[in-house]
Amino acid sequence: MRRIGDAPAVKRLLVGAALVLSALFLLLPLVAIFAQAFSQGMAVFWANVSNYFTLHAIGLTLGVALLTIPICLVFGVALAWLVTRFSFPGRRILQTLIDIPFAVSPVVAGLIYLLLYGRNGWIGSWLDGHDIQLMFAWPGILMVTVFVTCPFVARELIPLMQAQGSREEEAAATLGARGWTTFWRITLPNIRWALLYGVILTNARAVGEFGAVSVVSGAIRGQTNTLPLHLEQLYQDYNAVGAFACAALLALIALLTLAAKASLEWRASRREALL
Amino acid sequence: MNQRALRLTGNTRVLPGFGLSMGISVLFISLVLLLPITGLFGQLAGLSLAQYWAIITEGRVVASYMVTIGAAAVAALINAVFGLLLAWVLVRYEFPGKRLLDALMDLPFALPTAVAGITLATLYAGNGWMGKLLEPLGFQVAYTWVGIALAMAFTSIPFVVRTVQPVLEDLPAEVDEAAMSLGATDAIAFRRVIMPHLWPALVTGTGLAFVRSLGEFGAIIFIAGNMPYETEITALMIFVKLQEYDYAGASAIASVVLFVSLALLLAINIWQGRFVRRLHGGKG
Numbered sequence: 001m002r003r004i005g006d007a008p009a010v011k012r013l014l015v016g017a018a019l020v021l022s023a024l025f026l027l028l029p030l031v032a033i034f035a036q037a038f039s040q041g042m043a044v045f046w047a048n049v050s051n052y053f054t055l056h057a058i059g060l061t062l063g064v065a066l067l068t069i070p071i072c073l074v075f076g077v078a079l080a081w082l083v084t085r086f087s088f089p090g091r092r093i094l095q096t097l098i099d100i101p102f103a104v105s106p107v108v109a110g111l112i113y114l115l116l117y118g119r120n121g122w123i124g125s126w127l128d129g130h131d132i133q134l135m136f137a138w139p140g141i142l143m144v145t146v147f148v149t150c151p152f153v154a155r156e157l158i159p160l161m162q163a164q165g166s167r168e169e170e171a172a173a174t175l176g177a178r179g180w181t182t183f184w185r186i187t188l189p190n191i192r193w194a195l196l197y198g199v200i201l202t203n204a205r206a207v208g209e210f211g212a213v214s215v216v217s218g219a220i221r222g223q224t225n226t227l228p229l230h231l232e233q234l235y236q237d238y239n240a241v242g243a244f245a246c247a248a249l250l251a252l253i254a255l256l257t258l259a260a261k262a263s264l265e266w267r268a269s270r271r272e273a274l275l
Numbered sequence: 276m277n278q279r280a281l282r283l284t285g286n287t288r289v290l291p292g293f294g295l296s297m298g299i300s301v302l303f304i305s306l307v308l309l310l311p312i313t314g315l316f317g318q319l320a321g322l323s324l325a326q327y328w329a330i331i332t333e334g335r336v337v338a339s340y341m342v343t344i345g346a347a348a349v350a351a352l353i354n355a356v357f358g359l360l361l362a363w364v365l366v367r368y369e370f371p372g373k374r375l376l377d378a379l380m381d382l383p384f385a386l387p388t389a390v391a392g393i394t395l396a397t398l399y400a401g402n403g404w405m406g407k408l409l410e411p412l413g414f415q416v417a418y419t420w421v422g423i424a425l426a427m428a429f430t431s432i433p434f435v436v437r438t439v440q441p442v443l444e445d446l447p448a449e450v451d452e453a454a455m456s457l458g459a460t461d462a463i464a465f466r467r468v469i470m471p472h473l474w475p476a477l478v479t480g481t482g483l484a485f486v487r488s489l490g491e492f493g494a495i496i497f498i499a500g501n502m503p504y505e506t507e508i509t510a511l512m513i514f515v516k517l518q519e520y521d522y523a524g525a526s527a528i529a530s531v532v533l534f535v536s537l538a539l540l541l542a543i544n545i546w547q548g549r550f551v552r553r554l555h556g557g558k559g
Contacts, residue, residue, distance in 0.1 A: 003367070004451040004464045011368055018364040019376065021357060024405075025429065026379050029394045030386075032404065036397060078299035085290050094300060096544050100308050102483075103540035105490025106388075107510045108529045111517065115526060116314030123314075147307055170289050179291035201384075208387025210493035211510065215517060228389040228493070235393050235497065244397075247390040254385035262378045 033251045036244035048245035056222050057230035058249070060138065064226065065206040068145045072202045076153025077195070081187075084161040085169070095158070098151045106148060110215025113144050136218035141226060144212040149205045153198035160194045161187075193264050204257040208250055315533070318526040330527040338504040339512045340531075346420060346508075347488035350427035355481045357428075358435025359473075365436075366443040380436045383429055388493030395426050396497040418500030423508065426494040431484035438480030439473060446472055475550045482543045486536050 005011065038045050048054060079098065083091050101109065117124040118135045127134060134140045168190070172182040188195075210228040217224045219233065227246055235243035319327065330336070364370075365377055383391065398405045399416040406417060416422045450472070454464040492510040500506040509532055516525035 002452075002455050003448060004455065004461055004469060005363070005367060007461065010461060014360065014364055015368055015370050018361050019372070022361065022376055022379060025357075025432075026382055028404070029391065029398060029429070030382065032398050033390065033394050036394075075299060075303045078296040078303075081292060082296040082300050085296075086293050088297075092548075094304065096541070097304050097308060099540060099544070100537070103486055103490070103536040105492065105510050105513075105529075105532055105536065107492050107513050108490065108533050111513060111525055111529050112311040112315050114517070115318050115522065116311050120522065121314050122317060143307075147311070150303070150307060166290060173289050173291070182290075183292070204385050208390070210387060210389040214493075215514070228387050231393065232389055240397065243393055247393060250387045250390050254382065254387070254390075257385040258378045258381055261381060262374065 030251065030255075033244060033247050036240060037248035039244075040241050044241055045245050045248075048239075048242040049249065051242075053221050053225065054227075054230060054242075054246060057225045057227045057246070060141075060225065061207050061227040064138065064142050064145055065203050067142055068149055068206045069199055069202055071146050072150050072153050073195075073199065075150055076157055076198060079154045080157035080161050080191075084158060085166050098154055101148050101151055106209065106211025107215060109147050110144050110212035113140065113147070113212075114216055117143070135216050136220075137224060140216040141213050141224065144216050145206050145209055148209050148212050149202045152201040152205065153195065156194045156198035156201070157191055160191060164190055193267065197261060197264050200257050200260050204254060207253055312533075315526055315530060318522055319530055322523055322527065326523075327527050330524050331531050335503050335507070336509070336512055336528060339507050339509045342420060342423065342506060343489060343509045346424040347427055347485050349424040350431060350488050351481050351485040353424070353428045354432050354435045354484050355477060358432055358480060358484075359439060359477060361432075361436050362439035362443055366440060380433055383431070384433050388430060388491065389497075391429055391494040392426065392497035395422070395429060395494070399425070399498065417498055418502075418506065420506055422498040422500070423495055423506060426498050427488035427491055430491055430494045431487045434484040434487060435477070435480035438483065439476045442473060442476040475547070479543060479547050482539065486539045486543070489539075490532065490536055 005014065079094070083095055114135055115121050117127070117140065119125060119128050124135065134143065168186050169182050172186050177185070208228055209226075210232070213226055214229055214232070217226065217229060219225050219229045221230070221233070225233070227250060231243045231246040231250070234240075234246065322330075361376075361380065365373065365380075396417055397403050399409070399422060400406045401410050401417070403417070409416060414421070416425060446469070450468055451464060454468040459467070490510060492508075492514070495508055496511055499508060499511070501511055509528065513525045513528050513532070516522075516528065
């Protein structure tokens with residue numbers, strides 16, 4: 001039976017338009033990043049990447065991402081377990097609240113942390129009295145990164161755990177399994193791929209966060225400069241190759257994220273086909 | 276949970292971990308998401324209503340709202356059309372490179388915004404690959420309002436594609452077969468039969484794209500030119516005030532942005548919830 005838009009001419013037109021527009025709009029920028037990064041050859045690229053300040057920025061960025069992931073993981077799993085396994089008043093409100101970081105502008109996110117924990121804030125002034133500085137230092141970068149990335153794991157898990165239902169866990173519980181045994185033996189194997197993808201997304205966003213981090217970091221070269229901030233400074237200093245060398249590293253992480261997503265989806269569709 | 280507790284609370288929960296997961300979730304949401312917002316109100320409490328009003332209605336700030344809202348609206352409209360086309364092509368047709376195209380759709384979410392920002396600025400500047408083609412024709416994109424809309428469209432296109440795609444996938448083949456067998460043309464069948472199923476998802480996706488564009492910062496500042504009154508977005512206004520140590524001014528403008536984006540998010544959630552209930556016969 002013929003479906004809407006099945007005529008060869010219509011199909012060719014629509015597919016052609018989609019391919020041309022996507023190539024111009026999405027693929028060309030991706031190609032441009034690497035073309036710019038390597039425009040003066042491999043040696044210049046390498047010199048920019050192995051520069052002390054770049055290496056420090058890479059280290060700080062990866063460190064912050066490594067600390068962000070476990071925090072978001074614990075929160076995401078707890079929240080997903082809570083809203084998919086129990087029904088209680090306020091369940092919908094919790095689900096709306098975790099979308100806040102998606103709606104809030106990154107600059108506003110940075111600002112609210114700066115106001116609270118900065119020297120003039122009510123927590124910040126108390127901390128200052130005890131010689132603890134969170135803002136314009138790495139703890140502040142970590143805090144806003146957690147704010148910005150916390151919905152990802154929960155958002156990946158909630159639809160999946162809702163669809164899977166709680167029958168398997170209930171069976172385990174009625175057979176006398178303890179809570180943690182049920183979690184490690186039943187729940188975790190069921191959600192591991194969604195969990196992994198949630199972590200990959202959290203990581204991608206954590207290494208790339210710019211707006212929120214630029215408000216709270218102070219961007220001191222060799223101290224509180226993350227890779228996206230370092231890239232901005234190089235770009236403003238008219239060192240385009242250096243900026244794009246950093247951009248290429250970040251784009252590489254983005255490409256790995258896309259590849260991971262594609263392979264996880266492929267795995268899921270193959271499993272569905274087998275069932 | 277033991278038998279006595281079950282009787283006392285009238286609770287029939289079989290699974291463990293309610294207390295623990297509730298504790299972690301509420302503690303985290305309170306500390307990470309809600310507590311910092313109190314800092315904003317604390318700062319605003321130091322302003323009189325007249326001062327607050329003067330800050331948020333200052334000429335340069337109002338101009339930044341106009342630039343941001345106008346560009347975000349144009350970006351959302353472009354994405355509604357482009358996103359619908361991409362979702363349709365990805366669901367309905369088989370062609371070489373389809374899986375690659377599908378993967379490419381998530382690029383704007385995966386790519387850091389600052390990387391997108393410097394790349395678009397370089398591409399569309401007068402000596403860039405696209406700028407060299409467009410500027411002789413009289414289209415200037417970089418350092419104008421068009422560049423802002425372009426950067427917004429780039430960062431928010433996945434919202435539309437990924438919201439419309441699943442709905443289109445779930446649409447049974449009988450829907451359009453019925454229309455076609457009754458002799459409708461493609462255009463009429465699409466408008467009368469497909470669109471009624473799709474438009475709630477299309478509106479939701481476009482709405483999310485719009486909200487995201489209103490707050491976008493990293494992708495825009497490099498291509499925008501950042502001329503006061505002309506190409507200065509509201510997020511940058513807040514940033515500029517902060518760099519001048521004008522915390523009160525930054526907070527006042529931020530409160531406007533925060534209020535508008537939260538209100539839009541809530542509206543989208545409620546609207547989506549109502550629509551889902553209607554589809555599933557009155558049960559949410």
